[in-house]
Amino acid sequence: MEAPAGGVDDMTKLSYLHEPGVLENLKSRYELNEIYTYTGNILIAINPFQRLPHIYDGHMMQQYKGAPFGELSPHVFAVADVAYRNRAMVNEGKSNSILVSGESGAGKTETTKMLMRYLAYLGGRAATEGRTVEQQVLESNPVLEAFGNAKTVRNNNSSRFGKFVEIQFDKHGRISGAAIRTYLLERSRVCQVNDPERNYHCFYLLCAAPQEEIEKYKLDHPKTFHYLNQSKCFELVGVSDAHDYLATRRAMDIVGISAKEQEAIFRVVAAILHLGNIVFTKGKEVDSSVPKDEKAKFHLKTTAELLMCDAVALEDALCKRVMITPEEVIKRSLDPQSAAISRDGLAKTIYSRLFDWNFVMLHLCMNLYRLVDKINNSIGQDPTSKCLIGVLDIYGFESFKTNSFEQFCINFTNEKLQQHFNQHVFKMEQEEYTKEQINWSYIEFVDNQDVLDLIEKKPGGIIALLDEACMFPKSTHETFSNKLYQTFKSHKRFIKPKLSRTDFTISHYAGEVQYQSDQFLDKNKDYVVAEHQELLGASKCQFVAGLFPPPPEETSKSSKFSSIGSRFKLQLQSLMETLNSTEPHYIRCVKPNNLLKPAIFENVNIMQQLRCGGVLEAIRISCAGYPTRRAFFEFINRFGLLAPEALEGNYDEKVACQRIMEKKGLKGFQIGKTKVFLRAGQMAELDARRAEV
Ligand code: ATP
Ligand code: MG
Numbered sequence: 001m002e003a004p005a006g007g008v009d010d011m012t013k014l015s016y017l018h019e020p021g022v023l024e025n026l027k028s029r030y031e032l033n034e035i036y037t038y039t040g041n042i043l044i045a046i047n048p049f050q051r052l053p054h055i056y057d058g059h060m061m062q063q064y065k066g067a068p069f070g071e072l073s074p075h076v077f078a079v080a081d082v083a084y085r086n087r088a089m090v091n092e093g094k095s096n097s098i099l100v101s102g103e104s105g106a107g108k109t110e111t112t113k114m115l116m117r118y119l120a121y122l123g124g125r126a127a128t129e130g131r132t133v134e135q136q137v138l139e140s141n142p143v144l145e146a147f148g149n150a151k152t153v154r155n156n157n158s159s160r161f162g163k164f165v166e167i168q169f170d171k172h173g174r175i176s177g178a179a180i181r182t183y184l185l186e187r188s189r190v191c192q193v194n195d196p197e198r199n200y201h202c203f204y205l206l207c208a209a210p211q212e213e214i215e216k217y218k219l220d221h222p223k224t225f226h227y228l229n230q231s232k233c234f235e236l237v238g239v240s241d242a243h244d245y246l247a248t249r250r251a252m253d254i255v256g257i258s259a260k261e262q263e264a265i266f267r268v269v270a271a272i273l274h275l276g277n278i279v280f281t282k283g284k285e286v287d288s289s290v291p292k293d294e295k296a297k298f299h300l301k302t303t304a305e306l307l308m309c310d311a312v313a314l315e316d317a318l319c320k321r322v323m324i325t326p327e328e329v330i331k332r333s334l335d336p337q338s339a340a341i342s343r344d345g346l347a348k349t350i351y352s353r354l355f356d357w358n359f360v361m362l363h364l365c366m367n368l369y370r371l372v373d374k375i376n377n378s379i380g381q382d383p384t385s386k387c388l389i390g391v392l393d394i395y396g397f398e399s400f401k402t403n404s405f406e407q408f409c410i411n412f413t414n415e416k417l418q419q420h421f422n423q424h425v426f427k428m429e430q431e432e433y434t435k436e437q438i439n440w441s442y443i444e445f446v447d448n449q450d451v452l453d454l455i456e457k458k459p460g461g462i463i464a465l466l467d468e469a470c471m472f473p474k475s476t477h478e479t480f481s482n483k484l485y486q487t488f489k490s491h492k493r494f495i496k497p498k499l500s501r502t503d504f505t506i507s508h509y510a511g512e513v514q515y516q517s518d519q520f521l522d523k524n525k526d527y528v529v530a531e532h533q534e535l536l537g538a539s540k541c542q543f544v545a546g547l548f549p550p551p552p553e554e555t556s557k558s559s560k561f562s563s564i565g566s567r568f569k570l571q572l573q574s575l576m577e578t579l580n581s582t583e584p585h586y587i588r589c590v591k592p593n594n595l596l597k598p599a600i601f602e603n604v605n606i607m608q609q610l611r612c613g614g615v616l617e618a619i620r621i622s623c624a625g626y627p628t629r630r631a632f633f634e635f636i637n638r639f640g641l642l643a644p645e646a647l648e649g650n651y652d653e654k655v656a657c658q659r660i661m662e663k664k665g666l667k668g669f670q671i672g673k674t675k676v677f678l679r680a681g682q683m684a685e686l687d688a689r690r691a692e693v
Helices: 019-031 058-064 076-088 108-123 133-148 201-207 211-216 241-255 259-276 294-307 311-319 336-376 405-435 449-456 462-471 477-487 517-524 530-537 542-547 564-580 603-612 615-624 632-642 653-663 682-692
Strands: 036-039 042-046 095-101 162-169 175-183 280-282 289-291 320-324 329-333 387-393 503-508 511-516 582-590 628-631 675-678
Touching: 019 036, 019 042, 019 603, 019 615, 036 615, 042 076, 042 615, 058 076, 058 108, 076 095, 076 108, 076 387, 076 582, 095 108, 095 405, 095 564, 108 133, 108 162, 108 175, 108 387, 108 582, 133 162, 133 175, 133 201, 133 241, 133 336, 175 336, 175 564, 201 241, 201 259, 241 259, 241 336, 259 294, 259 336, 259 542, 280 336, 289 294, 289 311, 289 336, 294 311, 311 320, 311 336, 311 530, 320 530, 336 530, 336 542, 387 564, 405 449, 405 503, 405 511, 405 517, 405 564, 405 582, 405 615, 449 462, 449 503, 462 477, 462 517, 462 564, 477 503, 477 517, 511 517, 517 564, 530 542, 564 582, 582 603, 603 615, 628 632, 632 653, 632 675, 632 682, 675 682
Parallel strands: 042 582, 095 387, 095 582
Antiparallel strands: 036 042, 162 175, 162 387, 280 289, 320 329, 503 511, 628 675
């Protein structure tokens, strides 16, 4: 059978499955603005780079509500609808998760927002009094984006953190709470921006705030701030920072961040800008430093005012280090270069604490509301019926010309998610077929456990070796690299590049990536300089002091050391545990071109993304296997009416299922020990018959 003109909406319907066929199908659909295509249960979404009329409006939402999966054209709403309905099924009252992946600019965040809007639509309540949780859920997006998104070369609104949004439903299917977990914000951007990228949006928004605020925070055009003017890009086409500032403030209101807290948040944002303008020059003593000129002094004074700390103490914290030797405590001066590094370190720490606070706060606000709500409506509510739909929007695989610690962590995340995907699509399938004793010729797939071992094994993996190197004062990136070369000499997934003495290459599931190790040690260390901690912990502003709570008493040397890599690994572990307890649904976003323009479909580029996302493998397995399965009794409950005669008297469930399908002329299905296994599309066919009855 030839693919019909305009393509098929599910790749598993293609009769000849090869790469060109898959690509051709996607292309002909994309030309008709059909950006969504299924591969069995996986949704492929190709970024249209233009607003398509009506595809997300209220009418569309109405249509997808409760429609059987596969009946309407492929859509994000259909995926969310399945997740929502699974939640309601008595036997599958399991939590669900929707995993959205793809490279930067592929449309993950936009997709996530549509999913959230649709879930809010399904789980919204009619009550209009005050703010509702679903409104809060939706308005958390602009807040998150203001502080965690930035323009990059790949995307004008790139998320520089990962997020997992959990929406909780009560037993009536209404939203009862929400929480957001965020992962690994890119810190380096706060003080280092490459042309033509931008720093985090919030800095530009604040510079475009109403005059009153500009005066209060002593702000000016972004080009006057060192943290912003390293790049010549200040404005974004089609975006008004002034408008977005007000929108962000409104969103913060709705989410439940108080006016006082908002004031403190933006005061800290302004302080970071002034902090960056404190330039140092040599002081009188050897290797010492002082603010360079009157301007630098002004910014020092302003920073101290905004952070509500002592200006002299701030200067000291930036220009001096306390050294504790067995004999005495000495204050050592820093040279101008070290003072600038100290300053940037402080800026990064403050910003990342602010970001984390914001999102802890979002979580608290939303749950608080839930608590209040619960008290108000406590009658008839069952607190045990907790059902979640989680939506994951996390950075895709990255391989650039230079790849540092951030890429390492991002690609580690992707290995984890790929394993989850593998396990789900491949392992589970096969295990299930074996358990149910149905015929099945085993398809091989590439397991990536060995890459994960290389990265995270304890002891002996790269993260563990990096932590060791960070704890040992004499380590350099050379000694660290040498240790890696020795340890993984014969590891299949580890390569020492011929022309470098400090780079290393990992052979990831999606391809080889060569990492530059020179900043790994610095970027992995997660300590706040004691002087900075002391300075801000003593701030007269409760909010600022709260960002720097006293560190826990140190018990041993190893507990004192905290590393970004290890903490991230733990966060990922906990995310995987959550995901493993849910029924996953996958959405693979694809970026059709690097120009970020509509209607351009770059074949090779897209093929590579499909390969990285495991889509091609999944197509193969979906077609070969039985994507839909139902326990006998469930199947009979649903389709018994198609062959009532099969259910007469004392019938055998297994035989009854067989009869129902034979009567409807289905072929190729299998009957297992406890379940019916259907080929792709057969469920929809039966549903259609059912609708006729
Ligand atoms: P990153 O990893 O950098 O955060 P991302 O995958 O989250 O990237 P998005 O920010 O969601 O990418 O999308 C990039 C841009 O593509 C959006 O700002 C928007 O202009 C456009 N876009 C994405 N999806 C759609 C859509 N469904 N309809 C219209 N435009 C879209
Ligand atoms: Mg994004």
